[in-house]
Amino acid sequence: MSILPDLFLTFAKIGLFTFGGGYAMIALIEDACVEKKRWITHDEMMDVTVIAESTPGPIAINCATYVGFKQKGYAGAAAATVGIVLPSFCIIFMISRFLDNFLEIAWIAHAFQGIRIAVGILILDAAVKMIRKMQKRPFPLAVMIASFIAMLLVDIFALRISSITLMLAAAAVSLALYIAKGSVGREAAGK
Amino acid sequence: MIYLDLLIGFLKVGLFAFGGAYGAIPLIRDVVLSYGWISDEMLTYMIAVSESTPGPIMVNMATYVGSSQAGFAGALTATAAVVLPSFAIILLIMILLKRLLKDPYVQAVLRGLKPCIIGIILATGVFMILQRCIGSFSDISVDPTAVIMTAVLAAVYFGLPKIAKRALSPIGLIGISAAAGIIVYGLI
Numbered sequence: 001m002s003i004l005p006d007l008f009l010t011f012a013k014i015g016l017f018t019f020g021g022g023y024a025m026i027a028l029i030e031d032a033c034v035e036k037k038r039w040i041t042h043d044e045m046m047d048v049t050v051i052a053e054s055t056p057g058p059i060a061i062n063c064a065t066y067v068g069f070k071q072k073g074y075a076g077a078a079a080a081t082v083g084i085v086l087p088s089f090c091i092i093f094m095i096s097r098f099l100d101n102f103l104e105i106a107w108i109a110h111a112f113q114g115i116r117i118a119v120g121i122l123i124l125d126a127a128v129k130m131i132r133k134m135q136k137r138p139f140p141l142a143v144m145i146a147s148f149i150a151m152l153l154v155d156i157f158a159l160r161i162s163s164i165t166l167m168l169a170a171a172a173v174s175l176a177l178y179i180a181k182g183s184v185g186r187e188a189a190g191k
Numbered sequence: 192m193i194y195l196d197l198l199i200g201f202l203k204v205g206l207f208a209f210g211g212a213y214g215a216i217p218l219i220r221d222v223v224l225s226y227g228w229i230s231d232e233m234l235t236y237m238i239a240v241s242e243s244t245p246g247p248i249m250v251n252m253a254t255y256v257g258s259s260q261a262g263f264a265g266a267l268t269a270t271a272a273v274v275l276p277s278f279a280i281i282l283l284i285m286i287l288l289k290r291l292l293k294d295p296y297v298q299a300v301l302r303g304l305k306p307c308i309i310g311i312i313l314a315t316g317v318f319m320i321l322q323r324c325i326g327s328f329s330d331i332s333v334d335p336t337a338v339i340m341t342a343v344l345a346a347v348y349f350g351l352p353k354i355a356k357r358a359l360s361p362i363g364l365i366g367i368s369a370a371a372g373i374i375v376y377g378l379i
Contacts, residue, residue, distance in 0.1 A: 069281075093254055114373070116323060144309050157328075
C-alpha cells in the first residue's frame, strides 16, 4: 500500500478503537508506528510524548502529525491527522443528532442524571493524578493553589474572567520571575 | 455569525489546551457558556458521551458543540478549529524550531502554565460536584440524593483500586452511575 492511504488507515483504526483519549492512545500508536510499521523509533516516540506534553492539544493528534510529517511531509501530516480525527467525528456527529430526542425518554434522562455526578468525579480524579505527578516545590504549588481558588471564585460568582486569562497571568508571573532572577544574577556577576 | 464564533471559540480552546484531555474541559466550558450555546447540565452530558466514545475528548466535544449549534458545517468548523493549533505547532517545531521547547523563556512560561491548569481542572471538578449537591450558589438548597450518590460513587471509584487491586475505568464509572441514576431517580 502506498504511504498516504496507509498513514490514513492506520491512524483511522487507532482513532476508532481508543476510548478516553490521552495515554490510552499512546500505547496503540506506539504499537502500530514503532512495532508494526517501523515508521518511527522508540526514542522518537519518547520525544513526541515529551513535545506533546509541552504543546497544546490532544497527545494523539500531536503524535499523528509528527509521524505523518516524518513519513511524507505536509501531505503525510494531513493524512495521519485527518485519519485519527475522522472516526470519532462521524460517531459524535451522529450521536449529536439524536441525543436531544434520547433525553426525552424518561429512563435515559435518569441515567444521565447519574452520569452527571460521575463526570464531576472523573474531572476531580484527573486533577488529583496531575497533582501527584507534579513537582512539590513552592512556586508550582503556589500557582496551583492560587489558580484553584481564583477559578472556583470565578465559577461561584459567575465572574466574566476566562480560564485563559488566568493561564496568561500565571505564565506572565513565571516569566517575570525568571527575568528578574536573571537580571539579579547578571548584576551579581558584574560586580 | 455562528461559524465565525465557533471557529474563534475553538481555536482558543485548541491553542490553550495544555494538560491533556481534561485540561480542555474548563476551556470548552468557558467558551460554550460565554456564548450561551449550551447549558451547564447539557455540557456534562456531552463530557460523558465524549468520554464513552472513541477518540480524544476535546475533539469529540468540539464536534458535538459545533453540530448542536450549526449542523454538519458547524461540526466541521469546530473540529477543524480545535485541531488546527496543535497540528500547526507540531509542524512548526519539527521544521523550524527544534530547540524552541528548550528555550529558557519558553520553559519559564510553561512552568507557570502547567500548575495553573492543574488548579483550574481541580476547581472545575469541585465546582461541578458542589453545583450538583447544593444547587446554585445564590440560592443554596441541598439535594440529599445527589450528596449520597456522590459519596457512594466516589467511594467505589477511589476505593476499588485499593480493595480489588484493579482500577475502575472512566467508562466503567459512567456505566455504574447511569445504572444508579435509573434506579435512584426512576424507581424512588
